[in-house]
Amino acid sequence: MKAIFTKINWFGLAGGATTILVIAVSMFYPWWQLTVGDDLVKVNASPVNMNFGFLGTTFTIPFIWALNVVSILILLASGIAMLVYSIIPRKSYSEHLLGFGYKKPLFTLLFFVIGLVVTTVICQAVLSINVPLMGSTTSTLPIPFASGITISVLLSAAFQWSFWLAVVAAGLCIAARLYHRKVAIAPSATTVT
């Protein structure tokens, strides 16, 4: 029984399961949410499901939807690879499965955060709208060709719990890579004479 426990990469198993859980959860709960005014504009962002709410209408951008599908498939493949690897970490091909699986949740997370930062910087530079990554701020909207009108809106943004679940998934996958050295070493064979 103990042998079974030592043969399994538990970090990998947890990482793979959490990665698949992240996909399921992110369908319904965004990683990051931006609200403008009293829900007049809402941005629900995650690599898995990104949608926008504007004046009560919810929509997605087809190209972003395609990228969401890419992310879902990448995370799904990563999760499955991690699960398979974790159960059989000593097979000859297991290291390839681990190499394929462990980086993808981390890269998805990094691309998402970098994408958010770049988007907020572009909003500031091009539209002069200060979009917070976390917290609230009041931003004055530029109104071309209209003098005497000032429109300012409260922008509130926050990373949601599903984002932190993705951080945990990425962390577990990295831990699985580090733990692999321990679990991959086959126990020394005892010779009976």
Add this chain to the structure above:
Amino acid sequence: MDKVRLLLSLITIVIIVVPIVGMLLAYQDNLLGLFIPPEINEIADDLMGGDGLDEFELEPVGQPQYDEASRTFSATFQFKNTFPIDVTIKSLSGNIKCKEHRFHLGNASLSEPVSIDKGETETMTVLGTWTEEAISHFHTKHAGEETVDVVLVDFAVDVSGIQIQLDQSQMEQSMQVPNPVYEG
């Protein structure tokens, strides 16, 4: 082992390429639609078609009431929601000026938030308080008048979390208020 590595690389490429190429093919006749969904056009049409701020007008209802003890008057207005969505007017404030002399008489504010569905009309009550200087102004300039024409200017409105400030050049709401010093 190399076969596994090759298979995994192939899976990665397929996963990345197929959805993007598929979407490009689906939108090959309308590449702009790839980035601008039809909903955005509908919203733009709604915003362009709606009167929005252009029709931001308060229609007075009945005669304003005046409370001498607190130097406060209340005036009721009708407001039609011309925005393409349901809105809540959380606050409204402005300055009251004498229409004839442009003298600052006091401040006005909304008595309580008002929620108005898209296209509907609701009544709202605005409370105004005269300053000491305003009372003197009524004495010196409008002593014999039962009502005085005033204007609400420098509006600051909070509509569903969006704060809109309109200066005099954008909006001036005229109304008649009872002269607090009239002894007719």
